[in-house]
Each structure stands twice: as structure tokens, then as C-alpha cells.
Amino acid sequence: xxxxxxxxxxxxxxxxxxxxxxxxxxxxxxxxxxxxxxxxxxxxxxxxxxxxxxxxxxxxxxxxxxxxxxxxxxxxxxxxxxxxxxxxxxxxxxxxxxxxxxxxxxxxxxxxxxxxxxx
Amino acid sequence: xxxxxxxxxxxxxxxxxxxxxxxxxxxxxxxxxxxxxxxxxxxxxxxxxxxxxxxxxxxxxxxxxxxxxxxxxxxxxxxxxxxxxxxxxxxxxxxxxxxxxxxxxxxxxxxxxx
Numbered sequence: 592x593x594x595x596x597x598x599x600x601x602x603x604x605x606x607x608x609x610x611x612x613x614x615x616x617x618x619x620x621x622x623x624x625x626x627x628x629x630x631x632x633x634x635x636x637x638x639x640x641x642x643x644x645x646x647x648x649x650x651x652x653x654x655x656x657x658x659x660x661x662x663x664x665x666x667x668x669x670x671x672x673x674x675x676x677x678x679x680x681x682x683x684x685x686x687x688x689x690x691x692x693x694x695x696x697x698x699x700x701x702x703x704x705x706x707x708x709x710x
Numbered sequence: 711x712x713x714x715x716x717x718x719x720x721x722x723x724x725x726x727x728x729x730x731x732x733x734x735x736x737x738x739x740x741x742x743x744x745x746x747x748x749x750x751x752x753x754x755x756x757x758x759x760x761x762x763x764x765x766x767x768x769x770x771x772x773x774x775x776x777x778x779x780x781x782x783x784x785x786x787x788x789x790x791x792x793x794x795x796x797x798x799x800x801x802x803x804x805x806x807x808x809x810x811x812x813x814x815x816x817x818x819x820x821x822x823x824x
Contacts, residue, residue: 624809636815686809695766696758703752
């Protein structure tokens with residue numbers, strides 16, 4: 592069963608504008624971590640932002656911020672003042688905090704959203 | 711500080727052959743993870759090694775195997791290659807147990823099976 596869903600295969604944004612990427616996840620856990628990773632054409636996955644589920648405050652890293660809605664199981668990423676260098680595939684990921692032999696160490700990724708930045 | 715390094719960058723094999731991919735983690739990281747990124751399928755968890763032991767594996771057949779060496783580097787072996795094994799194989803490292811500790815990825819090894 593798909594745990595992490597990214598419903599937008601591609602999003603286009605103009606330079607200096609804002610784009611929001613959606614991510615929903617399915618879990619019965621109360622403690623977990625959520626991540627956004629960026630994969631540019633160089634292929635290297637780069638961590639953009641991390642959110643602990645027990646923290647109500649939304650994480651922010653410079654121009655990147657999240658809207659974490661725990662009850663709705665939603666974790667969207669907002670990129671403000673978009674730059675050409677933001678063009679990449681963005682992946683949402685989830686891992687539960689509770690250790691079980693099945694989930695141990697297993698970061699689960701969504702299918703990704705391709706962000707295209709136009710001048 | 712050197713990041714996660716993977717080799718080779720590209721590898722071309724034919725069906726039935728064996729492939730070996732290598733990964734060196736960030737200094738101080740004891741855990742190494744392998745993910746398969748096939749076209750259109752996102753990232754699928756393959757294997758997790760820590761302190762030389764296999765800690766968990768994803769839903770892949772036994773012909774996908776690996777090991778972790780005393781210096782924490784790792785190799786992934788894929789035996790009896792099939793066409794659908796063509797993918798980008800990403801290695802990542804972290805301090806023990808991802809979640810509280812963040813995964814740092816390498817640039818991947820592109821395996822093409824003809």
C-alpha cells in the first residue's frame with residue numbers, strides 16, 4: 592500500500608514566484624518524521640527540510656517552508672521567490688519513530704514532483 | 711568533509727551477469743542504505759547495513775545482496791541480472807537510525823542491463 596502520495600507529477604513556476612507542492616501520507620502512528628528531498632539533474636538527493644510530527648510549529652529553511660497538517664496527514668512544501676536552481680524533482684518522505692522489524696530504517700518516498708522554473 | 715561517494719557512475723551489463731556497486735559513507739556514519747530508483751517507480755528501499763550487519767531489507771529477491779566492511783563502506787551485488795534491474799542505485803549514510811538522524815545521499819550508480 593502506498594504510504595506517501597504526491598499527486599502532482601509536475602509543477603511549473605516563474606522565477607521569483609511561489610509554488611506549493613502537495614504531499615499526503617497514510618499512517619496510524621503519532622510519532623514520525625517527514626522530509627522533503629530535492630533531486631536535481633545531477634541525481635544527488637539533497638535534504639530540503641525535515642519535520643518532527645510532535646512539533647506543531649512548521650519547519651522553515653530560508654525560502655522553503657512546510658505546512659504540516661497532522662490531522663489531515665498533509666505535508667506540503669512551499670518554495671518562495673523561486674530561482675532557476677530550484678528546478679528539480681522533489682520527493683516527500685516518511686519514517687515512523689516506533690521501531691519495528693518491518694519499518695526499521697525504511698524511509699518511504701512518494702513518487703516525486705518535477706518542478707520547472709521558467710525565466 | 712567528503713560526502714557519500716559511489717562507484718561506478720555508470721555500469722552496463724547484459725542479462726544474467728552480475729553487477730557490483732560500491733559506496734563510501736560520510737566519515738563517522740555507521741549506517742549505509744541502498745535504494746533503487748527505477749524509471750517511474752520512485753525510490754524503493756533495498757537494504758540497510760549498520761556496524762557490519764544487515765538490519766533490514768526491502769521487498770527484493772535474494773539475488774540482491776550486499777555487505778558492509780569494517781571501515782563502514784558497502785557494496786551491493788545484483789546477481790542474475792534482469793532487464794528490469796536497470797535503474798539508478800542510490801546509496802545513503804547516516805548515524806545509526808534514520809529519522810532523528812538525516813540521510814545523506816550519494817550521486818548514484820546508473821545500472822543498465824541489456
